[in-house]
Amino acid sequence: MTVDAVIVGSGPGGSTAADVLTAAGWSVVIVEKGRNHLLDPDDLTRPAADFSNDELKFRARHFLGPDPLVEPRTFRRSEADGDRTVVGEVNSVPSTVGGGGTHADGKVPRFRPDDFRLLDLLGPQPGAEVADWPVGYDELEPYYTEAEWSVGVAGAAGANPFAGPRSAPYPMPPGPPMYGATLSAAAAERLGYHPYPAPTAANSVPYDGRPACNNCGFCSFFGCPIHAKGDPVALLRRALGSGRAELWPESFVSRIRVSGRRATGVDVVGPDGTTRSVGARHVIVAAGAVETPRLLLLSDLDHPLLGRYLMCHFQTLAAGSLPVRTYAERGRAVTHVHDDMIVGDAAARTAAAGAGLPWLRGGMVEHAGAALPVLEAQHYPWGPAHPRLMADSPIRARLWAFIMQGEDLPYAHNRVDLDPSVRDARGFPVARVTYRPGPHELVASEHYGPRLAAILTEMGAEWTSVSTSPGRGNASSPAAVPESRHNMGTVRMGTDPATSVADPTGHLHGVDNVVVADSSVFVTSAGYGPTLTLVALAARAAHLLAGTGPPDPAPARVSPAPG
Amino acid sequence: MPVWLTEDEYRVLAAACDRLIPATAEGPGAVAAGVPDYVDGLLGAFLVDPPRIWAGGPTSGRRGGDAAFTRFHSLSALDELAWRMRIEGSAGHAEREFNGPVVGLQEQVRTGLAGLGADFAAAPAAEQDARLRADPAFTEVLYRHACEGMYGAPEYGGNREGVGWRAIGFEGDVQPRGWTDDEVTAP
Numbered sequence: 049m050t051v052d053a054v055i056v057g058s059g060p061g062g063s064t065a066a067d068v069l070t071a072a073g074w075s076v077v078i079v080e081k082g083r084n085h086l087l088d089p090d091d092l093t094r095p096a097a098d099f100s101n102d103e104l105k106f107r108a109r110h111f112l113g114p115d116p117l118v119e120p121r122t123f124r125r126s127e128a129d130g131d132r133t134v135v136g137e138v139n140s141v142p143s144t145v146g147g148g149g150t151h152a153d154g155k156v157p158r159f160r161p162d163d164f165r166l167l168d169l170l171g172p173q174p175g176a177e178v179a180d181w182p183v184g185y186d187e188l189e190p191y192y193t194e195a196e197w198s199v200g201v202a203g204a205a206g207a208n209p210f211a212g213p214r215s216a217p218y219p220m221p222p223g224p225p226m227y228g229a230t231l232s233a234a235a236a237e238r239l240g241y242h243p244y245p246a247p248t249a250a251n252s253v254p255y256d257g258r259p260a261c262n263n264c265g266f267c268s269f270f271g272c273p274i275h276a277k278g279d280p281v282a283l284l285r286r287a288l289g290s291g292r293a294e295l296w297p298e299s300f301v302s303r304i305r306v307s308g309r310r311a312t313g314v315d316v317v318g319p320d321g322t323t324r325s326v327g328a329r330h331v332i333v334a335a336g337a338v339e340t341p342r343l344l345l346l347s348d349l350d351h352p353l354l355g356r357y358l359m360c361h362f363q364t365l366a367a368g369s370l371p372v373r374t375y376a377e378r379g380r381a382v383t384h385v386h387d388d389m390i391v392g393d394a395a396a397r398t399a400a401a402g403a404g405l406p407w408l409r410g411g412m413v414e415h416a417g418a419a420l421p422v423l424e425a426q427h428y429p430w431g432p433a434h435p436r437l438m439a440d441s442p443i444r445a446r447l448w449a450f451i452m453q454g455e456d457l458p459y460a461h462n463r464v465d466l467d468p469s470v471r472d473a474r475g476f477p478v479a480r481v482t483y484r485p486g487p488h489e490l491v492a493s494e495h496y497g498p499r500l501a502a503i504l505t506e507m508g509a510e511w512t513s514v515s516t517s518p519g520r521g522n523a524s525s526p527a528a529v530p531e532s533r534h535n536m537g538t539v540r541m542g543t544d545p546a547t548s549v550a551d552p553t554g555h556l557h558g559v560d561n562v563v564v565a566d567s568s569v570f571v572t573s574a575g576y577g578p579t580l581t582l583v584a585l586a587a588r589a590a591h592l593l594a595g596t597g598p599p600d601p602a603p604a605r606v607s608p609a610p611g
Numbered sequence: 612m613p614v615w616l617t618e619d620e621y622r623v624l625a626a627a628c629d630r631l632i633p634a635t636a637e638g639p640g641a642v643a644a645g646v647p648d649y650v651d652g653l654l655g656a657f658l659v660d661p662p663r664i665w666a667g668g669p670t671s672g673r674r675g676g677d678a679a680f681t682r683f684h685s686l687s688a689l690d691e692l693a694w695r696m697r698i699e700g701s702a703g704h705a706e707r708e709f710n711g712p713v714v715g716l717q718e719q720v721r722t723g724l725a726g727l728g729a730d731f732a733a734a735p736a737a738e739q740d741a742r743l744r745a746d747p748a749f750t751e752v753l754y755r756h757a758c759e760g761m762y763g764a765p766e767y768g769g770n771r772e773g774v775g776w777r778a779i780g781f782e783g784d785v786q787p788r789g790w791t792d793d794e795v796t797a798p
Contacts, residue, residue, distance in 0.1 A: 097668055102666055473706075
């Protein structure tokens with residue numbers, strides 16, 4: 049068979065491409081290596097009834113995949129560590145229909161105009177390859193708006209004083225603020241920061257045929273049982289409802305077949321282990337910033353920079369216990385964020401100068417609590433103290449925390465390549481991640497960590513503690529692997545084939561019909577979760593491919609809703 | 612009656628769990644919560660079909676809806692490979708050794724329990740603790756699973772009738788009811 053496009057991956061990027069291309073009349077096949085636990089196969093407008101409020105299933109037993117025993121990755125901090133120091137779970141984003149959208153709690157901020165042009169505005173950083181994006185905020189803005197309306201984002205336009213200009217409001221108002229966040233937002237404001245309701249892809253009102261979120265609290269790392277989270281359910285439902293898209297779960301694309309400057313299709317290993325070839329006029333790769341370079345390497349689509357500039361967000365966590373319960377098990381996991389620590393101030397400039405850096409940037413700060421008792425219990429020691437600690441609950445029921453998604457600069461030494469000997473259960477080489485934070489990330493974290501702790505103290509915290517991920521443990525500890533699942537940058541986008549792997553439309557340089565439609569193409573990592581930006585970029589790439597973009601400022605493909 | 616362990620092994624397991632999460636004034640301990648049954652049930656997950664790996668969804672019935680957690684998911688071939696590797700180990704099967712041999716939970720627990728000694732259940736508490744500390748790798752595995760069995764959903768065999776959750780004021784799964792906006796913002 050031959051289709052207009054094969055799309056590799058059913059996460060936010062691939063689902064966006066499928067939605068835009070099918071709306072333009074294209075026939076597509078979405079190939080997803082994980083299972084379908086998202087959509088009822090008999091009625092794609094309904095949830096599959098597989099998701100649930102079950103900590104064991106989602107946090108302990110790999111329900112969303114990938115299972116590290118059959119689909120491991122490997123990790124090392126640098127070549128000096130040898131071939132690898134960790135085999136298993138490394139920067140895993142779900143391997144399931146819906147991809148990373150299934151487990152995310154749906155915070156979907158836009159980047160700001162400055163984030164696309166750091167080199168122009170701030171200049172270079174020694175050791176890093178900071179570059180400007182070939183696409184700016186103004187060009188991306190209509191696609192951001194389209195993404196917010198097609199996924200369904202609840203937010204408050206104008207609430208963030210640092211935000212870029214918008215051509216349309218959010219389609220829904222914010223959901224209810226979590227109790228703990230009302231305390232932390234007030235404390236942050238007293239200290240001069242500017243918290244605002246997190247733009248969230250969870251319905252605050254019924255929208256696009258899906259119900260409002262009912263605040264169950266099993267959000268971050270859990271699939272939504274009622275499809276209140278729109279990313280990428282809304283996109284997939286519409287694409288599949290067009291009648292022009294097929295979804296193939298449990299199917300692994302092992303190779304893109306290339307002849308000269310053109311891809312002719314892909315090889316797909318099906319659920320029964322047999323391989324078949326599918327012809328395609330275009331191949332859209334949206335497997336995430338670790339699996340996408342892996343597939344391109346498996347396909348011999350090599351480029352000296354392929355896999356380089358991996359960025360993950362160096363996270364700084366400030367935590368403390370309040371004298372009261374914070375009720376973080378109720379609501380959307382995170383309802384407030386602030387951007388002050390990306391924007392910077394005089395103190396940040398002084399800290400950078402004192403460390404010999406030209407500048408530094410932190411990241412968006414999430415106001416968050418803790419909700420999961422198994423995870424909590426495993427952090428306490430065993431023995432007679434255990435029941436008392438669980439009842440007193442300093443690190444769950446009374447915990448509050450700030451998580452800064454620190455902007456990783458792009459370094460050539462942080463990369464994805466193929467592990468020389470570790471294989472997945474299908475027999476293919478797995479992705480190896482080589483990653484360590486650079487001086488910029490460490491200095492930014494050391495500058496902002498105590499300032500985050502100071503907000504907790506202002507809230508009345510009994511104690512505070514600041515840590516980072518990755519931590520500073522030994523190389524073979526899982527703690528050496530970054531907690532962040534915000535993988536970006538391994539197929540850098542740019543105009544010059546000597547310094548980038550993909551062109552400004554997402555096409556691989558030198559290949560006419562392979563388009564990368566995920567966060568692999570990011571040039572820098574900003575300090576924001578990548579989802580909305582990758583959705584906007586994927587929509588732009590698909591519109592350009594189909595000749596249908598850019599969209600009108602007034603969103604057309606979703607029925608209007610209150611907001 | 613244990614489903615996978617022998618009765619002698621189960622007795623040692625129960626005594627060990629009771630030291631990891633003992634009963635106190637704050638609430639019941641691991642044994643009263645069924646934690647040994649949780650561990651034994653995981654080791655014997657493949658003795659039933661579908662295997663007791665992933666409870667069903669979307670609701671448990673505790674807050675409305677069907678009691679769907681009791682309908683465990685069927686596994687795909689890849690899922691089954693992963694979970695047999697995790698529980699049974701590679702056990703000489705070539706298709707489980709693509710990255711070398713894997714020691715499964717069954718062997719880890721059986722060996723660990725043997726190391727605690729057949730007389731473990733009758734030993735004084737201080738002696739039990741000393742033996743647990745003498746094998747930190749095994750005790751870490753056991754404690755990780757004890758926490759799962761204490762505070763995970765009751766359908767997996769532990770947290771009997773929700774006693775683990777009740778002791779810590781945790782409501783457990785709440786679909787389809789969820790929480791009202793007032794309960795979120797002004798609890």
